[in-house]
Amino acid sequence: MWFPALRSRSSIAAVAALCVGLPMVLPAPVLAQKAPQQAPAAAPAPAPASSGPASVRYDIGYEIFHPVRSQNGMVASEHRLATEIGLDILKRGGNAVDAAVAVGFALAVVLPNAGNVGGGGFMIVHDAAGGKDVAIDFREMAPAKAFRDMYLDAEGKVVPNRSLYTHLAVGIPGTVAGLAHALEKYGTMPLADVMAPAIRLAREGFTVTPQLAGLLEVERDQLGKWDATRAIFFKGDRPLTAGETLVNPDLANSLEMIARQGPKAFYEGEIAEKIAAEMAKHGGAITKEDLKAYKVVEREPVSGSYRGYTVKSMPPPSSGGTHIIQMLNMLERWPLKEYGPVSARSIHLMAESMKLAYADRAEYLGDPDFTKVPVKGLTSRKYADELAAKIDPETATPASSIKPGKPAPYESDQTTHYSVADSRGNVVSTTYTLNLNFGSGIVAAGTGILLNNEMDDFSAKPGVPNAFGLIGGEANAIQPFKRPLSSMSPTIVLKDGKPWLVTGSPGGSRIITTTMExxxxxxxxxxxxxxxxxxxxxxxxxxxxxxxxxxxxxxxTIRLLEQMGHKIAVKPTMGRTQTIQLREDGLYGFSDPRNPDGMTLGY
Known part of the structure; x- marks a missing residue:
């Protein structure tokens, strides 16, 4: 049977509880999110007149899972230390961008599997004073020596791991340029001030958590290949374990140079020389000239509406925003509220819209500076009408029968995300990445900087899936100085023109669907x-x-979905959202419990 229509917060929370196997005890890191920084809770709603004897009058709440609450500012990230640094910046009078840049550099130290200065990403800024939303593109770029078939052998077959774990896998990093650009244009504090906490953490060290220790163990073979990497993450012949201290003095020196000299230290100075030397020694493609040529691009966020709310997200070369809006356009025609969360009917309709969107992704998405991407067509409501007509509300459509649509007529994993909101109405949604855990696993000798393996996000060969199983076409073929297609989807939702939700997630190809859900x-x-x-x-x-x-x-629910024709695969958890909701009575936030190291704090 279908889940009944859910019309109250109590029934919603009850379903959420059932779906995650309650009764249960939340892990300590999750409970800690609600501790001292929480503002006083609003007065509880009055109990119903028929609430019964006094002994049960404590049953007055509707929420099972409680967010962090605050009044003045909030930071949600994947590591407690980074969140604390961002919150301190806000308390010192910095704005959301100042805090976001501080968090970005801090995560490069304490979340080395995803936080980075050797990778790239995207940032959405709502600038309250300027009354605008801007998308900052600091995605990696292919070096000048890159070419379409660089990962194929003489027979035209993709060479395993060449685009993942070699020096040829590294794209020109954009994080330093992107964070510095955001700070200079939209922040209020000096670069040296917002970087100082990250420098201190890198030099003095921090305690390895069980989560990080587990990731180091999983990736020990890749990380252990390189002397400079082993020097940071290993103790003797094994990776660091939980409770030990991770110190990275070379990274501290690199960050100090950036803090003093600005991004030129990374793209033209001593750091650039060391990265170029690392590449030359091991057959990589990036040169000092490539680093100097890197450019940040400001773009117009892709925008759509959903049930009266305005959704703004990252445009190409991210595929995320385009397809989030494309799927929401399809789903808006069905009363999901009546069907209920995680009901078979709701899941079925979402899955069918996902198939159609990802088929279009494979065909049309790429770097808009190199190929025409029909964003307007893909996000058109008329195109959504055409696609939705293909969805059978009762039966799954086999993927083999789905082909990319024709939007032109309507044309008129590892990653981390963090969200920030300040007291002035500014919000920042940032997703950046090294691609896989610890990127290529290669540290540029003498820098302490892990390098990305983002070249795998290009289509090495049309029709051949990448590390996340995604298919790409000519629009995402490799070209010099082109940016690879991404799924990163930093997103903000506006209500009556003001920020209402700030969210995003890591997760490779699952980022788009996690953010949409x-x-x-x-x-x-x-x-x-x-x-x-x-x-x-x-x-x-x-x-x-x-x-x-x-x-x-x-x-x-699984049985109903299978009866509808879906092939169900229960697999590890997806996404680690960092979400802030802005309500009339204050800020509500939460760090996804899928990552025990995540933390949301406010004041």
Whole structure:
């Protein structure tokens, strides 16, 4: 049977509880999110007149999962230390951009599997004073020596791991340029001030968490190949373990140079020389001239509306914003609120819209500076009408029968995300990455900087999947100084023209669907950030033809989906959202419990 229509926060929370296997005790890091920084809670709603004896009058709340609450500012990131640094910047009078840049550099130290200065990413800024939203593109670029078939052998076959774990896998990093650009244009504090906490952490060290220790163990073979990498992350012949101290003096020196000299230190100075030397020694493609040629680009966010809210997200070379809006356009025609969260009907409709969107992604998305991307057509409501007409509300459509649509007529994993909101109405949504865990695993000798393996996000050969199973076409073929296609989807949602939700997630190809489900959970199901993060997630990316789900869906729901024709695959958790909701009575935020190191704090 279908989940009944859910019309109250109590029934929504009850379903969320059932879906994650409650009753349960939340882990300590999650509970800690609600501790001292929380503002006084609003007065509870009065108990119903028929509430019964006094002994049960404590049953007055509707929320099972409680977000962090504050009044003046909030930071949500994947590591407690980075969040604390961002919050301190806000308390010192910095704005959301100042805090976001501080968090970005701090995560490069304490979250080395994803935080970075050797990678790239995207940032969406809502500039309250300027009354505008801007998308800052600091995605990596292919070096001048890159060419279309650089990862193929003499027979035209893709060489395993060449685009992942060699020096040829590294794209020109953009993070330093992007963070510095954001600070200079939209921040208020000097670069040296916002970088000082990260420098101190790198020089003095920090305690390795069980989460980081587990990742180091998983990646020990790749990390252990390189002397400069082993010097940072190993103790003797093994990776660092939980409770030990990770110190990175070379990274501290690199960050100090950037703080003193600005981004030129990275792109033209001593750091650039060391990166170029690392490449030359091991057959890499990046030169000092490539680093000097790197440019940050400001773009117009892709924008759409959903049930009266305005959704703004990252445009190409991210595919995320375009397809989030494309899917929301399709889903708006169905009353998801009545169907209920994680019901078979809601999941089915989301999965069918995902298939159609990811088929278009494979065909049309790429770097807009090199190929025409029909964003207007893909996000057109008339095009959504055409696509939605292909969706059978009762039966799954086999992926093999889905082909990319024709939007032209309507044309008139590892990654981290963090969100920041200040007291002035500014918000920042940032997603940046090294690609896979610890990127290529290569540290440029003498810099302490892990280098990305983002070249794998290009289409090495049309029709051949990348590390995340995504298919690409000519629009995402390799070219010099081109930016590879991304799924990163930093997103803000506006209500009556003002920020209402700031969110995003890591997760490779699952970023897009995780972010879309977060938006739906807040708008359709009236969830708070904690409730939205607690629900099991689903994902379909057209190929492979499987509906990926997290554990927690009821057997009845899975059986109904299978009866509709879906091939269900229960796999590890997806996404680690960092979400802030801006309400009339203050800020509500939560760090996804899928990462025990995440932390949201406010004041």
């Amino acid at each position: 977060t938006v739906i959970n807040h708008i359709d199901f009236a969830m708070n950030p904690a409730e939205a993060a607690a629900l099991p997630r689903v994902h379909h990316q057209w190929t492979p033809d499987e509906l990926r789900v997290e554990k927690g869906l009821s057997p009845d």
